């Protein structure tokens with residue numbers, strides 16, 4: 001499965017700016033920007049942000065208000081605040097040197113297991129796993145995981161599979177290949193199994209369950225809240 005996935009990725013991967021670098025700072029930036037934002041939207045912001053703050057030290061030295069202004073329009077501003085806080089911590093505690101392992105990266109404020117795995121595997125070649133929504137979907141289908149992938153048990157199973165699967169050689173490409181497969185072929189609705197490079201390894205496809213997986217607990221029904229407000233305007237005279 002790994003060989004087929006890697007060969008497919010190398011032949012078909014989208015040409016994205018953060019795939020042309022091994023700079024951990026640039027990879028970190030792209031991963032943060034890509035959380036909750038589409039690739040097409042991120043590309044110009046990524047370029048402008050790197051122009052303004054080309055290194056982690058440059059970002060750490062910038063006033064937070066300037067960083068937020070550069071982020072303006074990308075939304076979810078807590079990401080920019082976390083990025084700035086992380087840059088300050090790396091500049092202050094690590095003398096501007098990026099931690100090189102997923103375990104050390106997770107000590108940086110704002111860097112969670114997914115981002116730590118992405119930076120460690122792509123920038124430093126550590127065979128560290130990562131799981132995002134795309135990877136969880138692909139692995140739950142290939143290995144026919146019936147657990148709710150948002151539950152503690154389901155997440156643990158998917159992370160364990162991802163860790164068992166990540167190879168010593170080219171772990172960054174392997175992780176990106178899983179994400180790319182989820183983004184372009186093994187999509188949430190109507191996965192394109194007929195052209196999928198790992199179809200012969202996929203249990204969900206073999207059992208016709210690709211549209212049933214991944215399982216997620218149903219969302220709680222929305223609650224109705226009623227509120228009243230009174231505005232009192234007092235004018236002089």
Ligand code: SF4
Pocket residue numbers: 138141142185186187191192193194196197198199202203204205210
């Ligand atoms: S065969 Fe279908 S369900 Fe299985 S990984 Fe490929 S696209 Fe996803």
